[in-house]
Amino acid sequence: MHKIRAKIMEVKKILENFSHPTLQKNLIELGAVKTCEIVDQHLIIKLVMPFAWQIAFEELKSALTPQLLKLTNVKEVKWHIEYNIATLKRANNQHAINNIKNIIAISSGKGGVGKSSTAVNIALALQKQGASVGILDADIYGPSIPTMLGTEKQQPLTPDNKHMTPIMAYGLASNSIGYLVDSDGAMVWRGPMASKALLQILQDTFWPELDYLVIDMPPGTGDIQLTLAQSIPVTAAVIVTTPQDIALIDAKKGITMFTKVNIPTLGIIENMSYHICENCGHHEAIFGEGGAKRLSEQYHTTLLGQIPLHKILRQDLDTGKPTVINHPESEFTQIYCQIAGRIASELYWQGQAILPDISFKAL
Numbered sequence: 001m002h003k004i005r006a007k008i009m010e011v012k013k014i015l016e017n018f019s020h021p022t023l024q025k026n027l028i029e030l031g032a033v034k035t036c037e038i039v040d041q042h043l044i045i046k047l048v049m050p051f052a053w054q055i056a057f058e059e060l061k062s063a064l065t066p067q068l069l070k071l072t073n074v075k076e077v078k079w080h081i082e083y084n085i086a087t088l089k090r091a092n093n094q095h096a097i098n099n100i101k102n103i104i105a106i107s108s109g110k111g112g113v114g115k116s117s118t119a120v121n122i123a124l125a126l127q128k129q130g131a132s133v134g135i136l137d138a139d140i141y142g143p144s145i146p147t148m149l150g151t152e153k154q155q156p157l158t159p160d161n162k163h164m165t166p167i168m169a170y171g172l173a174s175n176s177i178g179y180l181v182d183s184d185g186a187m188v189w190r191g192p193m194a195s196k197a198l199l200q201i202l203q204d205t206f207w208p209e210l211d212y213l214v215i216d217m218p219p220g221t222g223d224i225q226l227t228l229a230q231s232i233p234v235t236a237a238v239i240v241t242t243p244q245d246i247a248l249i250d251a252k253k254g255i256t257m258f259t260k261v262n263i264p265t266l267g268i269i270e271n272m273s274y275h276i277c278e279n280c281g282h283h284e285a286i287f288g289e290g291g292a293k294r295l296s297e298q299y300h301t302t303l304l305g306q307i308p309l310h311k312i313l314r315q316d317l318d319t320g321k322p323t324v325i326n327h328p329e330s331e332f333t334q335i336y337c338q339i340a341g342r343i344a345s346e347l348y349w350q351g352q353a354i355l356p357d358i359s360f361k362a363l
């Protein structure tokens with residue numbers, strides 16, 4: 001008995017020493033190890049994590065299993081993970097939206113940098129990391145999420161003539177201005193009414209319980225974006241840019257806009273970082289190199305990841321099956337999942353966990 005206890009202590013020491021870019025405290029300090037025992041020659045380790053962590057969990061298993069087998073002499077190490085995603089304090093102490101723990105605004109200073117493509121793939125990657133996720137398309141200038149999810153012909157039902165049921169696609173709960181108005185009708189939203197209308201869509205959707213709601217914000221840093229950012233109970237923002245100088249100048253304006261309204265910027269995603277030739281796989285930095293990294297250093301924020309420019313990414317979105325779904329084993333999905341893991345962990349470490357019953361106060 002005494003010997004087993006000593007072994008378990010050693011196992012915990014090994015878990016304690018595991019370091020990973022997504023961990024600012026080790027697993028023991030974080031209180032994530034809920035079970036660590038030897039039963040019938042099996043070492044059972046059960047973790048409960050407060051943020052989406054699946055990729056890092058796979059890395060943990062392959063890094064530690066051989067060492068733990070050698071130490072304990074058991075037949076097998078049985079790893080389990082569950083998620084109890086923390087609700088984090090919202091910017092400006094805004095009231096929560098019913099059923100939604102955390103809201104991540106995906107924004108860009110400039111149009112056409114791939115903000116919506118990134119938002120939809122990141123939402124799916126967060127889901128793949130163990131979280132329940134929704135996406136709200138708030139891009140009033142060109143709502144593209146329905147096309148990217150292959151749901152453009154659907155419309156949310158209104159069971160009580162007030163609320164809408166979100167459209168489900170690949171496990172994601174989605175709502176978009178694009179489901180509600182046709183492309184000409186979208187013009188109506190381009191006024192001061194836009195942020196009010198969007199807030200209403202956000203509040204009047206019957207969201208299932210969501211750990212993260214990703215919001216695809218309208219591009220730019222004008223009045224509409226500013227009002228919108230202020231009226232939505234956002235946890236934090238992420239900025240998408242390309243390495244091109246002009247996009248970087250606008251990304252700076254994006255960071256400044258969020259700072260002005262006291263919304264923390266989690267970091268920057270550089271899209272179209274380099275082109276991968278579909279024939280020979282050659283990498284070419286067609287929009288320049290190192291821009292987002294310099295920007296993140298200058299503004300003391302994180303470069304969350306770099307996504308290449310590749311034909312597959314566009315084709316998958318055009319056919320309504322984002323790459324994370326259509327090419328789950330690809331290097332692109334791996335990149336999106338790494339970025340999603342970074343976003344979830346940065347959100348947790350930069351934020352402040354609050355009790356869900358406080359955040360679920362009525363509006």
Ligand SMILES: Nc1ncnc2c1ncn2[C@@H]1O[C@H](COP(=O)(O)OP(=O)(O)OP(=O)(O)O)[C@@H](O)[C@H]1O
Nearest residue numbers: 111112113114115116117219272308309310313314
């Ligand atoms: N990394 C990439 N590789 C290949 N194609 C991409 C990539 N990122 C985006 N695209 C393509 O570029 C086009 C613009 O992307 P997207 O609609 O996501 O941009 P956006 O910034 O949301 O635009 P807007 O400002 O108009 O809302 C789309 O056709 C998309 O499929």
